[in-house]
Amino acid sequence: MERFHITKAFLGLDTVILASAQYTTQDGTVLTPETLFPALRNLIESQAPLGLQTMGDEATANVSWVRLPSVDLSRVVEFSGERELADAYESQLARPIKTQTALPLWRVEVLADNTLIFANHHAICDGESLLSFHMLLLRALQETSTSTSVDASPVVMVPDTTLLIPPVEQLVDVRPSFLRTVQELYEHFAPASWRPARFAWSGHPTPFKPPPQINTHIRFLTLPSAESSQLLAACRAHGATITSVLYVLAINVLSRLLQCDPLMRYKHIATITAISLRGAANLPREAIIDYPSSRTTYPRLDPIFSWADAARESRELASMKTSTAKTVGMLRWLFGQYVPFMQEKLGTRREAGFTMSNIGRFETPDVKGRWSVGRTVFAQSDVIVGHALTFSLTGDPSGALNFSFGWTDSSVDTPFVEQFIEGLREAILEII
Structure with a gap:
């Protein structure tokens, strides 16, 4: 299934899947690099799919996963300001995720009303997992917002200890x-x-x-x-x-x-x-x-x-x-x-x-x-x-x-x- 989705995107027959959630607080806190990056750091350090890229010949589907050494959040998170949600979705769906680069297989866009769009390559994440990402992100925001020592720097080192859940044919x-x-x-x-x-x-x-x-x-x-x-x-x-x-x-x-x-x-x-x-x-x-x-x-x-x-x-x-x-x-x-x-x-x-x-x-x-x-x-x-x-x-x-x-x-x-x-x-x- 992973190879199937990689090939489909490689041939230009598919782009991304995406889901958005609006994050709110009673005092109107705005999502900024200072508030969002520590939470995303938490996810990258615990979720192996968020630190992956592909390696190999996509023309023959002979591809493998490779763990990135780091993720630069300043290159995958965009704060776009005032924008209609439908316009943002159409823009995201027109942009495939680039493979075999130094960037991960996902990106984030934050709108002015604190709506956060998570777009990813289908090979690492299915529809239900889009909601899983937002559930994990909400938990990380709760935890980092009460911590006295958080790291808001954009570069996150990808740990070599996280494990991928096996592909579907190994568990089903x-x-x-x-x-x-x-x-x-x-x-x-x-x-x-x-x-x-x-x-x-x-x-x-x-x-x-x-x-x-x-x-x-x-x-x-x-x-x-x-x-x-x-x-x-x-x-x-x-x-x-x-x-x-x-x-x-x-x-x-x-x-x-x-x-x-x-x-x-x-x-x-x-x-x-x-x-x-x-x-x-x-x-x-x-x-x-x-x-x-x-x-x-x-x-x-x-x-x-x-x-x-x-x-x-x-x-x-x-x-x-x-x-x-x-x-x-x-x-x-x-x-x-x-x-x-x-x-x-x-x-x-x-x-x-x-x-x-x-x-x-x-x-x-x-x-x-x-x-x-x-x-x-x-x-x-x-x-x-x-x-x-x-x-x-x-x-x-x-x-x-x-x-x-x-x-x-x-x-x-x-x-x-x-x-x-x-x-x-x-x-x-x-x-x-």
């Missing part, structure tokens, strides 16, 4: 069954007219070559805590989860939009639901890892919401918490040929119309202090050969649900996305 059984292998081979080699994706909407076809720069559009939507609580209560009453309900609502809204297609080309929607393998590996919530997996489905167009559909989706997702590890295991059958595997996806049908990722709610660490976290947001790229539209969400400590939607001009039309976002908002409110 990812070996695919014979049946799963046959299914995957069929979907890969069967004629296009035989595949389940034939009549499925997946946005515009992929470009014939990677663009010079990935310009991802970002829109946000927030469901306040009161409405989120009502939605959660309704989900529980019907044996569903917020993830399953939002998935079904997304299908409903897209179905209504696609039924307006004058050519009536679509019967299904190609979807991907992200599933973390953290639980399958029995790893703690604050571990920084790259343990993602996913489930691909082709639901029929259906404009009408059903609680029965949402409950069934919830049961299916729960049953796949470990079985989707076999998707990761299928990478073994590429025999290291990641580059041609990815390049052959250019100029073809996309993998999905949308990918839904719910990284969960921010969990405030036990360490108390002056700092607290407000709004949290999560976003990702992978809009060149992956999905036409990203649909990402997370919950902040207040109980609010924060959504982000990402796409490019080549993946789906902006007016279509705006109609989808508004339709989803109205559908959620109707459910409530």
Whole structure:
């Protein structure tokens, strides 16, 4: 999985994943190098992924990790001042993380309102781990703000004693069954007219070559805590989860939009639901890892919401918490040929119309202090050969649900996305 993400970024097919959190105090303390650097020093000295770079031939995916001797925070932390969050996200998503340099595989941007954006290379950190970083950073801020001796210098020596958590295939059984292998081979080699994706909407076809720069559009939507609580209560009453309900609502809204297609080309929607393998590996919530997996489905167009559909989706997702590890295991059958595997996806049908990722709610660490976290947001790229539209969400400590939607001009039309976002908002409110 780590090599897969390194290759994808190397080929210009992906950039970064990122999440932000707003840090606040009652007295309005501002995040400055003097307040932030000691906390980041704490993280670098304790978290091995934050002191890594790559070494080797990325063109063949023959790469290894190398521990950096030091991290210069003045080169990876930017204090950008007044800036809209969406603008900052779009700027970050347009800038891939450079590999094989003297810099780590992550960076930070701090806005004027104390919103801190953590952007990283997907090879060291998955979506849930973005929240893990912010949980660790909040704890470090609490600890350093009460210490009488902190080091605010920008250069942090990377200790040689920290250890990486093993890659996913060492802690989770990812070996695919014979049946799963046959299914995957069929979907890969069967004629296009035989595949389940034939009549499925997946946005515009992929470009014939990677663009010079990935310009991802970002829109946000927030469901306040009161409405989120009502939605959660309704989900529980019907044996569903917020993830399953939002998935079904997304299908409903897209179905209504696609039924307006004058050519009536679509019967299904190609979807991907992200599933973390953290639980399958029995790893703690604050571990920084790259343990993602996913489930691909082709639901029929259906404009009408059903609680029965949402409950069934919830049961299916729960049953796949470990079985989707076999998707990761299928990478073994590429025999290291990641580059041609990815390049052959250019100029073809996309993998999905949308990918839904719910990284969960921010969990405030036990360490108390002056700092607290407000709004949290999560976003990702992978809009060149992956999905036409990203649909990402997370919950902040207040109980609010924060959504982000990402796409490019080549993946789906902006007016279509705006109609989808508004339709989803109205559908959620109707459910409530």
